[in-house]
Amino acid sequence: MPTDHRNPARDASQNPASSAVPSRASNPARDTSQNPAPSATQVVDDSDRAASSTGQVTKPSSPLPPPILSLRGVCKKFGSVRALDHVDFDIRAHEVVAVVGDNAAGKSVLAKTIAGVHPPDSGTIYLDGRPTLIPTPAAAHELGVATVFQDLALCDNLDIVANLFLGREARAYGVMKEAAMEDIARSVFGRIGARLPSVRTKVAALSGGQRQSTAVARALLGSPRIVVLDEPTSSLSVTQTAEVLNLIEHLRDLGYGVMLISHILADVQAVADRLVVMRHGRINGEAPMADVSYEDIIAAITGVPNDLTRATQRRADAARAG
Amino acid sequence: MTTERPTLGSQSSLREANRGRILDAIKRFGALTQVEIADAAGLSTATVSNIVKELTANGVVTTSPVSRSGRRALQVSLARRLGLVAGVHFASRTLRIELSDLVGTVIAQQHMPLPADHRADTGMDRAALLIADLLESIGASHEELRGVGLGIAAPVDHRDGSLPVHGIQRGWDEVQIAPSMARRLDTPVFVDNDANLAALAERRFGAAQGADVAAYVYVGHGVGAGLVIDGQIFRGAAGTAGEIGHIRVVDSGAICHCGNRGCLETVVNANALVESLRATHGNLSLRDVVNQCLAGDAGCSRVVADAGLFVGVAVAALANVINPRVVVIGGELARCGDLLLDPIRNEAGRAVLRNPASPLRIVQAALGDLAPVRGATALALDSVSLTADITEVSYAN
Ligand SMILES: Nc1ncnc2c1ncn2[C@@H]1O[C@H](COP(=O)(O)OP(=O)(O)OP(=O)(O)O)[C@@H](O)[C@H]1O
Ligand SMILES: [Mg+2]
Ligand SMILES: [Zn+2]
Numbered sequence: 229m230p231t232d233h234r235n236p237a238r239d240a241s242q243n244p245a246s247s248a249v250p251s252r253a254s255n256p257a258r259d260t261s262q263n264p265a266p267s268a269t270q271v272v273d274d275s276d277r278a279a280s281s282t283g284q285v286t287k288p289s290s291p292l293p294p295p296i297l298s299l300r301g302v303c304k305k306f307g308s309v310r311a312l313d314h315v316d317f318d319i320r321a322h323e324v325v326a327v328v329g330d331n332a333a334g335k336s337v338l339a340k341t342i343a344g345v346h347p348p349d350s351g352t353i354y355l356d357g358r359p360t361l362i363p364t365p366a367a368a369h370e371l372g373v374a375t376v377f378q379d380l381a382l383c384d385n386l387d388i389v390a391n392l393f394l395g396r397e398a399r400a401y402g403v404m405k406e407a408a409m410e411d412i413a414r415s416v417f418g419r420i421g422a423r424l425p426s427v428r429t430k431v432a433a434l435s436g437g438q439r440q441s442t443a444v445a446r447a448l449l450g451s452p453r454i455v456v457l458d459e460p461t462s463s464l465s466v467t468q469t470a471e472v473l474n475l476i477e478h479l480r481d482l483g484y485g486v487m488l489i490s491h492i493l494a495d496v497q498a499v500a501d502r503l504v505v506m507r508h509g510r511i512n513g514e515a516p517m518a519d520v521s522y523e524d525i526i527a528a529i530t531g532v533p534n535d536l537t538r539a540t541q542r543r544a545d546a547a548r549a550g
Numbered sequence: 551m552t553t554e555r556p557t558l559g560s561q562s563s564l565r566e567a568n569r570g571r572i573l574d575a576i577k578r579f580g581a582l583t584q585v586e587i588a589d590a591a592g593l594s595t596a597t598v599s600n601i602v603k604e605l606t607a608n609g610v611v612t613t614s615p616v617s618r619s620g621r622r623a624l625q626v627s628l629a630r631r632l633g634l635v636a637g638v639h640f641a642s643r644t645l646r647i648e649l650s651d652l653v654g655t656v657i658a659q660q661h662m663p664l665p666a667d668h669r670a671d672t673g674m675d676r677a678a679l680l681i682a683d684l685l686e687s688i689g690a691s692h693e694e695l696r697g698v699g700l701g702i703a704a705p706v707d708h709r710d711g712s713l714p715v716h717g718i719q720r721g722w723d724e725v726q727i728a729p730s731m732a733r734r735l736d737t738p739v740f741v742d743n744d745a746n747l748a749a750l751a752e753r754r755f756g757a758a759q760g761a762d763v764a765a766y767v768y769v770g771h772g773v774g775a776g777l778v779i780d781g782q783i784f785r786g787a788a789g790t791a792g793e794i795g796h797i798r799v800v801d802s803g804a805i806c807h808c809g810n811r812g813c814l815e816t817v818v819n820a821n822a823l824v825e826s827l828r829a830t831h832g833n834l835s836l837r838d839v840v841n842q843c844l845a846g847d848a849g850c851s852r853v854v855a856d857a858g859l860f861v862g863v864a865v866a867a868l869a870n871v872i873n874p875r876v877v878v879i880g881g882e883l884a885r886c887g888d889l890l891l892d893p894i895r896n897e898a899g900r901a902v903l904r905n906p907a908s909p910l911r912i913v914q915a916a917l918g919d920l921a922p923v924r925g926a927t928a929l930a931l932d933s934v935s936l937t938a939d940i941t942e943v944s945y946a947n
Contacts, residue, residue: 292832323833425579425586433618466676467683470662477663481837494672497665498643501833516833518666518821 294357295320296453296485297342297373302351304337304509311337312348313509316544319454319485324476326488326500326517330529333506335489336378339456342487343375344368374447375456380439382446384432388424389413391431392446416445420478422471437468441475455479456487461495473499493525505529505536511544513537568593569601573628576611580658580687581627583618602626614689627688628657634690635934636681637927638700639744640664640673640719642771642820643836646923647677649684652696654931658684659923669721670730678734695737699930700727701744701922703771705789711741714789717807740933744768745792746783747925748915749776752878754928756916761875765868766915767794769861769890770881771820771836775868794864814864818857826853836882843886851889858890862897869902869910880915887914 295318304312311334319325327335340346342353344362352359355371362368368375382391389406392413413427422441424434431442440460447455457476461469469492476499479486490496496503496517503520505513505528513520513528513536520536527534568591575590576582584602588595602624605611609629616625630651639646643666648659660680664673677700685692700711704718711728713719731739749758749766758764758778766776775792777784785791795815796808803812816822820836827834830849834842842850865877877898883890895912902910915921 322838425575425582426589428589429586465683466662466679467660470660470680473663474661481841494665494668498663501835518833 293320293322295354296356298354298357299338299341299348300352300354302341302348302353304334304341304346304348310509311346312341314351315506315509315511317504317511319487321453321485322480322483323501324480324486324488324499325502325504326490326496327504327506328489328491328493328496328525328529329506329512333529334509335506336458337509338506339375339377339458339487339489342368342373342454342456343377344373369450369452372451372453373456374450374452374454376440376443376447376458376460378459378462380443382431382439382443385430387430388427388434388442388445391442392416392449394446412449413445416448417441419482420445420448420475422475435468436464437471440464440468440472444475444479452484454485454487456489458489459491460488461490461492469495493522497522507531511540513540514543515539565601568597569605572598572601572605573610576626576628577656577658580684581625581689583616583623583625585618585623587626625689628655630655630657630688630690630694633696634685634694635696635927635930636684636698637923637925637930638677638681638698639747639923639926640668640677640700640702640722641744641919641922642666642703644919645673645677645680646920647680647684648920648923648927649681649688649690650927650931652931652934654927656927658688660684667721668719670725670727673721674727674731674734678731681735692736695735697737697930697934698731698735698739699747699926699928699933700731700739700741701747701926701929702727702741703744703768703774705793706741706743706746707789708740708742708785711739715808738933740929742783742926742929743774743776743785743789743792744922744925745774745776746778746785747776747923747929748880748917748921749778749878749925750783750928751917751921751925752880752915753778753781755924756921757878757913758876763872763874764876764878765792765865765872765874766878766880766921767861767865767868768881769818769857769879769883772815773818773861773864773881777872777874779872792868794868797864797867799860799863814860817860823853823857840882840885843889851886854883854886854890855893857883858893859897861890862894862899863901865894865912866898866901869898873905873908874910875908876911876913878913878915880918880921882919884915885918 297319299315299317302312302315315338327338329335337346341348344365344367347363353362354360362371383394389409393409410427417424422445424438424441431439434442460472464472473495476486476488488500500517503515503517504511515536524534524536528536571591571593572587575587582590584598585595588598602611606613611626612629613624613626616623633652634649637648643664644661645664646661649657651657685695702719702722704713705715707714710726712726713722716723727741728739745766745768748768749764752758752766753761753764762780764778768774773795775794777792796806796810796813798812799814800812800817804816805811806813806816823836823839824834827849839850839853843854879891879894891912891914898910898912917924
């Protein structure tokens with residue numbers, strides 16, 4: 229089997245966890261030293277972490293690793309619709325952040341902002357603590373953000389391998405042989421634990437869960453650090469949902485930061501580490517999954533004030549105060 | 551990649567290994583065409599076709615013609631003798647399901663993550679749908695399903711599969727699990743505590759084979775034990791035998807969910823374990839703690855070892871009462887191996903009456919996370935052959 233060591237994309241795709249998010253996968257607490265100190269803006273904005281991260285950023289003194297990606301005060305309007313209204317949002321390596329909310333709450337727009345489809349009108353995106361522009365989907369790809377949109381954008385009449393490399397042959401995968409592409413496809417599916425018998429199956433013949441796995445595998449080829457999944461289990465059978473939830477757990481264990489947008493609370497509660505509730509374009513609640521009840525989540529989605537929304541409000545007020 | 555890797559073994563051991571890879575692939579996907587098997591197992595189609603022929607002749611697999619993308623192909627599935635049973639395990643955060651034939655060969659399996667505090671209605675709905683999908687994936691009809699064994703992480707009154715002690719699986723209190731699951735599946739359902747079933751499985755197929763008195767201790771989201779004496783599960787009068795999670799190990803400790811003070815489960819449970827690491831390690835899941843312990847993280851290893859010391863106290867108490875031939879340690883934390891087991895051994899050794907004729911043996915579970923679902927399958931197999939068609943009538947309503 230020929231191996232092209234000069235091709236960085238290919239090498240990386242064989243082991244994204246170790247190349248893209250080095251030691252955090254095995255030990256989130258240890259490697260604060262590997263990341264630049266959070267920028268001043270970020271420290272001011274995030275009162276929770278300010279104390280530990282201003283002190284000794286080179287020591288593992290902060291229990292939470294710094295976020296890979298942070299949004300601060302991000303706004304996005306469509307005409308008079310405030311789709312995103314001063315949104316603060318973080319994704320860390322090795323965690324699943326679920327974003328829930330009613331229809332039109334702004335979840336997909338948030339995903340598309342991170343994916344470079346809708347750059348913000350105002351506010352800042354930080355990558356590893358540095359202010360960063362994500363003006364296009366190609367830029368998001370370069371920066372390590374992989375997004376699987378709800379429509380998946382797969383070609384039914386092509387097989388799995390062809391779908392994985394569609395539109396990429398010309399770039400990183402230039403003269404790659406079919407057999408080599410099959411190998412990479414198999415290795416990606418093997419790594420994410422996806423249940424797919426043959427990588428030469430036509431996409432039209434796949435189940436919903438297998439299509440989702442294919443779209444995720446395609447997203448992972450660029451060796452991202454963040455995987456954004458918009459409604460990955462809606463309209464799937466239970467078996468297919470099982471496949472996708474197992475896949476999400478697996479991605480997390482490999483060290484990826486996963487953003488899971490979903491309105492199926494049972495799925496969210498099964499795999500998420502942290503929960504963010506959106507309402508009318510705002511963040512209406514945020515908490516570790518273990519700390520919130522089903523009833524709290526429903527209340528935050530529908531806009532009834534409760535412990536979850538009040539705690540988030542207090543944090544936001546404190547951040548504004550200084 | 552259709553070339554086989556050359557191995558050092560003889561021709562027959564190579565063939566044996568290839569047979570294993572083929573059977574693994576079929577088990578994983580239910581039923582596959584020969585081309586798909588070749589791809590999934592990384593073998594040439596010629597090799598696959600050869601071995602499938604042999605397996606068909608031996609009655610291990612059956613083949614049926616299907617069409618795939620307009621072309622005709624042979625679909626291969628495991629042969630199922632006499633019918634099928636399902637094993638179901640509702641663990642704290644995972645649902646596991648397996649289908650077996652009536653000689654106990656596992657034919658298909660599936661699992662999925664569950665929410666904390668999962669609820670009976672959605673849980674049973676999902677399990678029923680997964681079983682139906684698994685049946686379909688192997689081309690079996692619903693009538694072939696003869697019975698279902700179901701394990702759950704709470705004490706069970708195994709007559710109707712209700713939970714006599716409320717508040718342990720809060721979403722399942724008040725539910726008569728056996729009849730309501732039987733209605734969903736239209737087949738008899740037999741329910742037991744998951745540690746009891748894990749004990750049964752380890753006794754039959756795992757680390758406690760041949761032991762006349764065996765105990766299985768679950769250490770993970772909580773602590774519990776199952777006892778198998780002379781091959782039979784010992785449940786006590788109404789299902790709470792073996793609940794060693796409620797042995798007091800901290801004299802003026804925290805109040806337990808059971809209402810008592812200082813129970814083992816107040817110090818060894820998923821929340822307590824990750825909570826003691828929150829200041830240094832941030833938000834970890836129980837799986838993270840185990841993975842980091844295995845990767846050599848000092849803090850996580852310490853938390854696991856300390857859990858072992860507490861469990862050891864309770865294991866000694868258990869051993870002094872039932873004098874087990876072997877104590878099998880299972881559950882999420884058991885994946886840490888001796889990092890958990892050595893502290894258990896040390897602490898138990900200091901509090902058990904030493905009997906030279908049966909020194910206390912404490913070993914890691916051989917079936918890992920699959921022990922309870924294996925036991926659920928065993929329960930279904932035992933119950934189906936014992937009760938024949940009588941229960942089918944009583945549960946059909
Ligand atoms: N490209 C667009 N042009 C104009 N308005 C848009 C566009 N995309 C989104 N919006 C508006 O922004 C708001 C937020 O939409 P978004 O798609 O993020 O909702 P959502 O939370 O994903 O809802 P759902 O659960 O229905 O998917 C809505 O009012 C929507 O109509
Ligand atoms: Mg949307
Ligand atoms: Zn107790």
